[in-house]
Amino acid sequence: xxRLITSAAVALTTLCAGAALAAGPVVTPIKAEKGKTxxxxxxxxxxxxxxxxxxxWKSSMACFPATQxxxxxxxxxxxTAELPTRSEMYITVVPKDPTVNMSGYAYAIxxxxxxxxxxxxxxxxxxxxxxxxxxxxxxxxxxxxVLPRVTAIxxxxxxxxxxxxxxxxxxxxxELKVEIK
Numbered sequence: 001x002x003r004l005i006t007s008a009a010v011a012l013t014t015l016c017a018g019a020a021l022a023a024g025p026v027v028t029p030i031k032a033e034k035g036k037t038x039x040x041x042x043x044x045x046x047x048x049x050x051x052x053x054x055x056x057w058k059s060s061m062a063c064f065p066a067t068q069x070x071x072x073x074x075x076x077x078x079x080t081a082e083l084p085t086r087s088e089m090y091i092t093v094v095p096k097d098p099t100v101n102m103s104g105y106a107y108a109i110x111x112x113x114x115x116x117x118x119x120x121x122x123x124x125x126x127x128x129x130x131x132x133x134x135x136x137x138x139x140x141x142x143x144x145x146v147l148p149r150v151t152a153i154x155x156x157x158x159x160x161x162x163x164x165x166x167x168x169x170x171x172x173x174x175e176l177k178v179e180i181k
Contacts, residue, residue, distance in 0.1 A: 025116060027160075030081040030178050032089070037179040040079060042163060044102070045171045047075035052118050056105070060122035063105050064130065071103045071130040074165035080114060081178055083157045089150040092177040093129075093163050098143040100172035102165050103130035108150050108157035116160065124157060125150060 025048060032038050053072055056063040064072060083089050093104040107126035109115060129145040150159055163174060 025076070025078055027078040027080050027114060027116070030079050030161075030176070032081040032083075032178045032180050034084060034087060034180045037177055038081075040176045040178070041173065042077045042079070042176060043171070043173050044075045044077060044100075044163070044165055044169065047077035047164070049073060049167065050076055050118050055118045055120050056126075056128075058121075061107065061120065061126050063107060063123075063126035064103075064128040068128075068130055068133075071101070071166055072105075072128075072164050073167045074169050076117070076162050076164045078116060079161040079163075079176060079178075081159050081161065081180075082111065083108065083150060083152045083159050083180065085152050085154060085156050087152050088181045089152075089159055090177075090179040090181065091127075091147040091150070091161060093145040093147075094175040094177065095143050096173040096175070100143070100165070100174075101131050101169055102143075102145060102163060102172065102174060104128065104145045104147055104161065104163050104176075106147055106150055106159050106161045108152065108159050111156040111158050113158055114160070117162070120160075 053069050057066045095102050105128035107123035127148040129147045
């Protein structure tokens, strides 16, 4: 009897884990409005590593170079926001603990779509920011990651935002600031 219960518990656990994986990553929508800054919170431990990062350095994405992949191979936590025409989106990742190394990226795709890595094949634009491996003249970097702006001129876009870390960083709370101008 005990063996039957143990086997049933293992089968149920395996089934539940498989269902969670099949469901895919959770994407948190952000209701950003022009002229306002919205702050969302997240936890690295709520995400999962991606099967591969090849999508990021393909010329149709040009998100971050393969030489920086070590800073992006931890858990990925996803958010989405709509960017209206004639607008710019400014995104900042702020780790609650300044010693936690996080990176961020954001890409614009057709409005209403929600294609996530590694299935994403191309984007209108992709921007990323990670811990610098060398100083930049006239600039300083702290624990925050300020991404280059994402712009919409003639068409609205859906912006997918990813927050991640190196694989050895498995936990950490953060704020995600999104402003549309």
